[in-house]
Amino acid sequence: MPFLELTLPCTEVEQPRYERALENVGALAVTLSDAHADAPDEQAIFEPGVGAMPLWAELSLTALFPGTTPRELLLHALEAADDGIDWSHVEFREVADQDWERAWMDQYEPLKFGERTWIVPWNHALPEGADRDGSAVVRLDPGLAFGSGTHQTTALCLQWLDGLAGRGELDDATVLDFGCGSGILALAALKLGAAGAVGVDNDPQALIATADNAERNNVRDRLAVYLPDDEPAAMRYPVVVANILASALISLADELAARVAPGGRIALSGILAGQEDEVIARFERAFEQLQLARLDDWIRIDGVRRR
Template sequence: MPFLELTLRCRESEQARYEHALDDVGALAVTMLDADAGTSNEHAILEPGVGETPLWDDISLTALFAHDADALLLLAALESFDPDLDWARVAFRRVEDQDWERAWMDQYEPLRFGERTWIVPWNRELPGDAAGADAAVVRLDPGLAFGSGTHPTTALCLRWLDGLAADGVLAGARVLDFGCGSGILALAALKLGAAEATGIDNDPQALLATHDNAARNGVDARLAVFAPDDAPPGTWPVVVANILASALDALADTIAARVAPGGRLALSGILDGQQDALLARYGTWFDDLDVAIDGDWVRIDGVRRSVA
């Protein structure tokens, strides 16, 4: 049985609080290591004094969760313990004795979103409905990055993109996928008729996964990926940001500035109950804000005003 492994880097003074938080959100086990292990900064702890529990200044906390644990829900729960937590300090991976990625692919079925959009594992045959000339098929092998289409936050965005294509909005458009993960949303937009797409993510692994998935789908010439500090300036007529509510709030000015006047925006990664604050926040720049709900998760979409 595979596990979901969460690794969090923290200071010694934060260790007890974060270990308690990980236990509270259902960790099966929590271990600690020197965050600088293997580097010149590694500090060995040898024989402690009686009654002492010495720890390193910088600690890597590793927690194991059940294989079906929802990584985004875990992040949202940790956010309640520390709203200022830097998510760049958090990483996930699957752990099992066999090749977890291959096992995942063997169980993953083709999925349909809206009228035309299909997400199909690269090693599966196309369903009959996905073989038509009008089908927008994304062949996916997401690796360790978020974004397989199975999570409601991704599904909400895929349906939104499919609807934009049906309305003719995506035809020849430029699309920005802010927090691209596996690149699934940028790839779907290109398959649905967008002319070019840009992916931005602060996780180098996500940028690599997006690049690889773009090549697998034959659209790598039309998809560029960047770390946030390297992203080109400018605006896009279609922007989608599938990240957590705290990041959507903190980056509201940045995200809004990326949407061209009259452009469309979709925000996801929002737990039901968090939408009111974000509706008020983004109402500064956007009209026609709408809310769609899938289970515990919410998507907000709207149209950028010409003048804020």
């Protein structure tokens, strides 16, 4: 079935409001990308996903509607949904479904993180090295959820988990993956020795992708998935990883801190270089030994929950 694709520029601040309006008028999927990613390579790095995050300074928001949707009617509906937004800048084009959803996966190759962590596309042969004893292999089909391993923010979290495993700090732990997307981090933690994992996401499609990937990796019985309000509030985790936007980390700081057991560890990702001080300022009361790691323009902050 062909789709009608709507694209419009937006800023990180505008993004949630725009996304809400698009979803309210029935968008099948809403995706964000770098407004200046013209080169095919950059487009390939972008991971399509319902509820994917704004990860760049200037964003382009793209929404998908059934191909039969009349454009004029859609614009009227958007104005009715939120007349405070200037919808005159939207652009339309028709796309075939395979262009939209999965074309990028043709370039998806196995990836190694740290000493032993492998992310291998579900349909790909196991690469040399991944079959060695001690390797932790996650078989992944991100589907429409964010989290294939190709984004720097995910890579920073996988490297962190791999490092914890190297020091035996995941053994028997239950890991909370807040903003689980495809489930990539929760699954990596399980493969690296965690006893259990909990994936939380506010996008129901991400929870489906996470559960499917858990089945694919034969760890479904050790992984629970929840929408944020359903996750048992009394749980305290020795290891928490949250790869969401800096602004979301800042507003969720107290909630996330409350989830980490005293002496437990947290890694925060999705932070653009330049945003780290603001994030540290919100987390330093609850966490000590804060450390920064950087990959390209992206920062990871990790720390230990004060006792």
